[in-house]
Amino acid sequence: MSGPTRSQASLASRLARPLVAAVALVWSISTALVAWYVDTQIQHNFDTELVESAHRQLYPALLDAFSPDAVAGVRILGEVPGSDYTEPLSLQLRDAQGGLLLRSHAAPEEAFAAPLQEGFYDTQRHRIYTLNEPGSGLWLQLADPLDERTQARWRTASGLIAVLLLMLPVLLWLIHWIARRELHSLRWLQAQIQQRSGDHLQPLALTDLPRELHQVGQDVNQLLHRLHLALDVERALAANAAHELRTPLASVRLRLHTAIEQAQADGSGQIALAQIQPILHALHTLSHRTERLLQLSRAEAASQPRSTVDLVQLCTTLAQEFWQQPQAQKRLDWDAPTITLPVQGDIDTLAIALRNLIDNALTYSSGPVELAVQAQPPAIIVRDSGPGIAAHDLSTVQQRHVRADASRLGYGLGLSIVGSIARQHGASFSLTSPVPGRSSGLQAMLVFAGTD
Numbered sequence: 346m347s348g349p350t351r352s353q354a355s356l357a358s359r360l361a362r363p364l365v366a367a368v369a370l371v372w373s374i375s376t377a378l379v380a381w382y383v384d385t386q387i388q389h390n391f392d393t394e395l396v397e398s399a400h401r402q403l404y405p406a407l408l409d410a411f412s413p414d415a416v417a418g419v420r421i422l423g424e425v426p427g428s429d430y431t432e433p434l435s436l437q438l439r440d441a442q443g444g445l446l447l448r449s450h451a452a453p454e455e456a457f458a459a460p461l462q463e464g465f466y467d468t469q470r471h472r473i474y475t476l477n478e479p480g481s482g483l484w485l486q487l488a489d490p491l492d493e494r495t496q497a498r499w500r501t502a503s504g505l506i507a508v509l510l511l512m513l514p515v516l517l518w519l520i521h522w523i524a525r526r527e528l529h530s531l532r533w534l535q536a537q538i539q540q541r542s543g544d545h546l547q548p549l550a551l552t553d554l555p556r557e558l559h560q561v562g563q564d565v566n567q568l569l570h571r572l573h574l575a576l577d578v579e580r581a582l583a584a585n586a587a588h589e590l591r592t593p594l595a596s597v598r599l600r601l602h603t604a605i606e607q608a609q610a611d612g613s614g615q616i617a618l619a620q621i622q623p624i625l626h627a628l629h630t631l632s633h634r635t636e637r638l639l640q641l642s643r644a645e646a647a648s649q650p651r652s653t654v655d656l657v658q659l660c661t662t663l664a665q666e667f668w669q670q671p672q673a674q675k676r677l678d679w680d681a682p683t684i685t686l687p688v689q690g691d692i693d694t695l696a697i698a699l700r701n702l703i704d705n706a707l708t709y710s711s712g713p714v715e716l717a718v719q720a721q722p723p724a725i726i727v728r729d730s731g732p733g734i735a736a737h738d739l740s741t742v743q744q745r746h747v748r749a750d751a752s753r754l755g756y757g758l759g760l761s762i763v764g765s766i767a768r769q770h771g772a773s774f775s776l777t778s779p780v781p782g783r784s785s786g787l788q789a790m791l792v793f794a795g796t797d
Contacts, residue, residue, distance in 0.1 A: 358521065358524075360520075360524045360528075361517065361520045361521040361524050364520050364524070365513070365516060365517045365520055368516060368520070369509075369513060369516070372509060373509065376505045376506065376509055379505060380501060380502045380505050383501050383505075384498050384501065384502075387494070387497050387498065387501065388494065391472075391489060391493075391494055391497075392465065392472075392474070395472070395474045395487055395489050396474055396476075398487055399474050399476045399485060399487040400476065402436055402485065402487060403476055403478060403485045406436065406438045406447055406485055407438070407478060407481060407483065409447060410438055410446050410447045410483070421447075421448065421449070421450060435449060435451045435452045435471065435487065435488035435489070435490070436448065436449040436451075436452055436485065436486070436487050436488075437449075437452050437456060437457055437485070437486045437488075438483055438484070438485050438486075439456060439461065439483065439484045439485075439486065440482070440483055440484075441461075441482045441483070441484075443456060443461055444456075446483070452488065457471070457473050457486050457488060459473045459475060459486060460475075461475065461477075461484045462475060463475055463476060463477050467491075469491075470490065470491055470492075471488035471489060471490060471491060472488070472489045472491060472494070473486050473487070473488045473489075474486070474487050474488075474489075530553070530554050530555060530558055531558060534549065534554065534558055534561070534562055537549045537550065538565060541569060546569045546570075546572055546573040547569075548566040548569060548570070549562050549565055549566055549569075551563065551566075651689050651690060651691060652689070652690075652691070652692065653687045653688070653689060654687065654688055654689070654690045654691075654692045654695055655685050655686060655687055656686035656687075656688060656718050656723055656724075656725055656793070657681055657682060657684060657685060657686050657718055658685075659692065659695060659696060659699065659725075660679060660681065660699065660716055660718060660725065661679070661681050662696070663696060663699050663700060663703060663716075664677060664679035664681075664716055666700075667703055667704075667707070672707055673703075673707055673714075676707060676712070676713050676714055677703065677707065677713075677714050677716060678713055678714065678715045678716065679715075679716040679717075682718065684720065686718055686720065686723045687723075688723050688770075688793040688794070689770075690770045690793070691769075691770075694766045694769070694770075695766065695770070697762065697766065698762065698763045698766040698767065698791065699725060699727075699791075701760070701762055701763050702725075702727040702763060702789045702791075703716065703727060705760070705789075706727050706728075706729035706731075706787070706789075707729075709729070709731055710729035710730050710731025710732075710786070710787075711730075711731070712729070712730030712731070713730055714727065714728070714729050714730070715727070715728040715729075719792075722792055722793065722794070723792070723793045723794075724790055724791060724792040724793065725790070725791045726788060726789070726790050726791075727788070727789045727790075728780050728786055728787070728788045728789075729780075729786050729787050730780075730783075730785065730786050731785070731786060731787060732785060733778035733779045733780075733785050733786050733787045734776065734778045734787055735778075736778070739776050739777075739778060742760055742776065760776075760789075763789070763791070767791055770793065771793075771794055772791050772792055772793045772794070773791075773792045774789070774790070774791055774792075775789075775790050775792070776788070776789055776790075777790070
């Protein structure tokens with residue numbers, strides 16, 4: 346599996362890499378400048394030491410050269426009996442014509458290829474300092490091997506490079522760690538944004554955020570405020586429209602029922618009766634959808650009061666309500682257990698959710714409907730004996746206006762209402778088909794977190 350692309354890499358990594366590269370570049374330049382400066386100082390120290398050595402060796406060399414015990418020819422420094430200068434030096438003493446009079450053991454037998462003038466002169470192997478003694482007209486040349494200076498230069502450079510190479514991994518880790526620590530507020534802001542949804546549009550907490558993130562948070566809060574207003578307008582429009590439709594729809598249905606009764610009483614309105622029945626059925630469906638819109642508006646309200654709700658008592662109340670309807674008297678099965686199942690929630694919206702589940706089960710199945718509760722964790726279960734829903738449709742039927750097939754026309758808006766209420770109560774809503782242990786049917790389950 347390939348690693349994350351640049352767009353997928355964490356912000357800490359994307360900050361750390363260029364920072365490390367920039368610091369490494371600046372450090373490398375600084376190391377080069379330091380190496381150059383240190384090398385300059387080393388060369389200066391070598392030159393200073395060479396000059397000082399030349400002055401120290403001038404008069405001992407003159408004494409050695411003019412000693413009455415000196416042997417003829419080119420003499421070796423320190424060969425005079427009693428001389429204290431036995432340290433090997435690259436030293437030569439020359440006369441005014443450039444002839445070699447005296448040399449050290451380390452100096453070559455031939456004269457240095459350097460002019461007879463005071464100051465420094467570089468050859469391929471030596472840096473030579475020439476010093477003149479005006480009284481005698483002799484010239485002393487003291488040579489420092491360039492190899493020694495080169496070694497000193499490389500020791501210094503290698504030490505600086507080694508420090509650079511050793512510290513770069515530490516620097517990489519340190520910058521990455523600092524970046525991650527300083528970006529903690531960004532992850533905190535991200536977590537807050539992820540928690541926002543249509544049911545939760547509260548403003549973000551912007552305490553102790555950096556100035557840039559604080560501005561981003563303010564912009565997000567303004568967007569959340571606009572979304573909140575837009576959703577309120579949408580919900581209010583749906584609720585008002587549904588509410589305004591209830592009265593005229595009820596009036597039209599009443600008039601149609603009156604017309605049917607009159608047609609039946611006259612005994613001559615069979616054709617009119619056949620025409621009125623579809624209209625009455627359509628009005629019934631429209632009234633049902635209008636009621637669903639009102640329920641959806643209530644379910645998606647921004648805030649609802651919370652209190653302790655006994656799920657057993659809620660189921661009993663709803664079962665008694667449905668038992669008043671002819672289609673549910675012998676089909677709805679509810680055997681209230683002798684326990685209490687308290688949860689925190691809004692009893693009205695929970696009643697809406699349970700009423701939708703029972704109504705759908707009764708409407709879209711022809712057999713018995715079972716209402717049950719579960720103690721741990723607290724849950725309400727509604728099972729029907731209908732044909733059920735295909736497994737690949739279970740994940741979509743909770744969306745608004747989505748239904749599995751024509752036989753379950755009501756599944757869609759009703760289950761969307763149940764899902765919204767479940768989210769507002771921190772509960773989970775699941776559908777299982779077929780019912781566990783059976784070959785058909787649909788099981789709807791609302792599982793709550795319970796009370797502390």
